[in-house]
Amino acid sequence: MATARSTAVKPPRAFFAREARAVACELLGLHLIHCDRGTRREARIVETEAYLGPEDLAAHSAGGRRTTRTEVMFGPAGHAYVYLIYGMWNCLNVVTAAVGVPHAVLVRALEPVANVARSTWGPGLATRAMHIDRGLNGIDLRGDTLWIERPAGGARPVRIGRSTRIGVEYAGSWARRPWRYFDRDSPYVSSVSEATRRRAGIAP
């Protein structure tokens, strides 16, 4: 009998039920798949950011703010938190940590694998390319509509780069935490303007 090639596997719930920075690092290189009315869209995660409410003032759950929008962040890990930003962009997060601990990981950039029309340059375009919107808020990422898996054959090793998070200057000292993680070798990592880069203190 031929040796079985390793097949794709969905990480167990315990993978997600950890502190957000650990999950943010280890999501790099895993694949995101969306079965959208018969079309299977697949992309590799190459950039993430960790949000650690309630302490983290950059998180929507800062101060334990529990609202209609943030409710899913307080729920079980491995579910999707999708919200609309600036009236036109959807952002996808992976809920992490224990129930009641509102951590999440923002998926900031993806590398197309299958049925993804174009390169993606940031969290808003990533969801657009994957046809992900608020209708998927709260969905289980271990289900069969939108999920995360370790690709067949295993994810190749990732050289992880890190920087401060983008667009959270309002968060004071929390904005300086280096909780943005990316694949140093991927050309799909979101480009950041010089001005933003300087504001966020990101090395060129």
Add this chain to the structure above:
DNA sequence: ATTTGGATCGGT
């Protein structure tokens, strides 16, 4: 009931 401003993006 009304106001505010945002975990973005692309064009100037």
Add this chain to the structure above:
DNA sequence: CCGATCCAAATT
């Protein structure tokens, strides 16, 4: 830097 575009949250 600026405008697009709209909703949830905060404020009155």
